[in-house]
Amino acid sequence: MNWYGVRAIYTFEMARWGRTLFQSIVAPVISTSLYFIVFGAAIGSRITEIDGVSYGAFIVPGLIMLSLLTESISNASFGIYFPRYSGSIYEILSAPISFAEATIGYVGAAATKSVIVGLVIFATAHLFVDVHVMHPQWMLLFLILTAVTFSMFGFILGIWADNWEKLSIVPTLIITPLAFLGGSFYSIKMLPEFWQTVSLFNPVVYLISGFRWAFYENADVNVGFSLGMTVIFLLTCITIVYWIFKTGYRLRS
């Protein structure tokens, strides 16, 4: 195992993030604060409680998950796409490092960054609402599992994309809508039955539901099922990454 290689990639990626740390932290904090102002204050005054939780507190897990998904995908996809774009990927390909090790370095760094952003948002939420976490260990489990899973997804995206447009199209046109429609700001139980069924095909529902259960012990779907779906999604991503590296898809000519 080339741990020095893994560490080199990990620290390189973290250093890249560190160069724009202020922007990386401040941007999500500002956007989260705006969500609290718009959704929490404006809409929250009309929807007082959902399942016994104040609306402002209810949206906290969804907001963290929303940022976690977008940050994980953008960090990981950019991390691998940019070396491909600039040509510096030659160094990774010619180094005595396995694809699994390279993936650990890139995905590990992307997941770390998004977990940090998630925790910063969690801290920011305390400025606006009173938040209690009933199962902190489950909260951390979902936080880390989701960060790793979607960093892996972003990694796949960064390898698949052959231009900047493709790199941004999936997060913009697929992930963000799925996150908004996955119950970030509402319980899917509030939807008509037909749309509740449709929502169950949205993988983000399970992430948010499980994460919210860790906070308030109420969920749209069973927490074990949420965890199972998240693990299945992670295993799917791992399988795709394994195939990419085995075939050299978009990496080696």
Next chain:
Amino acid sequence: MTQNSSVIEVSGLHKTYAPGFDALKGVSLEINQGEIFALLGPNGAGKTTLINIICGIVDKTSGAIRINGHDNVLDFRKARSQIGLVPQELSTEIFESVEATVSFSRGLFGKPPNPDHIEKVLKTLALWDKRKDIIMTLSGGMKKRVAIAKALAHEPKILFLDEPTAGVDVGLRQAMWEFVGQLREEGVTIILTTHYIEEAEQIADRIGVINHGEIILVEDKHKLMRELGKKQLIIELDIELTHIPDDLRRYNLVFGASGSELIYNYDTQASQTGITSLLGELGTAGIRFHDVKTKQSSLEDIFVGLVK
């Protein structure tokens, strides 16, 4: 490892790119330990493809490559850890510092941090004063040095230099070749490609010529120059001739720039070069000359003749 033992063995290497283009057609090649091997060939001959396959950047279609006995696919860790590659152009994170990017390369190749070695490499390449500089602020020549420093960061036994002097000024070019000479003294095997054939002639121990994806020649440089190099005798005449006299036809003389310059191509390895008899017969024929000089054909002349 003894001198002249192979550090790289390439056998039957084929590479076919997707549209059916055969970039390499059964290349077999051995590189000896401690030598400087110059791989020459016109653009698109397959030089970079061959280097990229050996280094693991491009997949082969078939064939085998062994680095000090290690298969470069099955035993890629041991094979790749011995190789350093300086690509044609430096591609790296342009917002990073010189020191950071060189240290990154060392770690990537599985070596523990060694600030002393990084300092030595940076000082040798005159980059020590620039170690904190961001790469995007460096000149083209400095970036070339950074590319070499990155390749040397993990102390490779084999160094590939793909067009290392393309686009760099004369001063840096000479400094680079001096540095390559130092590396050879330290026992590093060097494989280089260059379009400046006079450089290969100056520095290489052996020459390989690749064209249309095939190795058409691998030879010791001096032997190559001796066997394929022509020597010319240039005779400056007092008067201009309109034609070669019939008595001198057996010498296959040709006119030079004008009718007052005769050129005789001869073989230095032959038992009799024919120079004495030619000069005697010129006197007999009443053709007077005022100067005689010789010219050795260059590696470039040989190369052009081979790939034509």
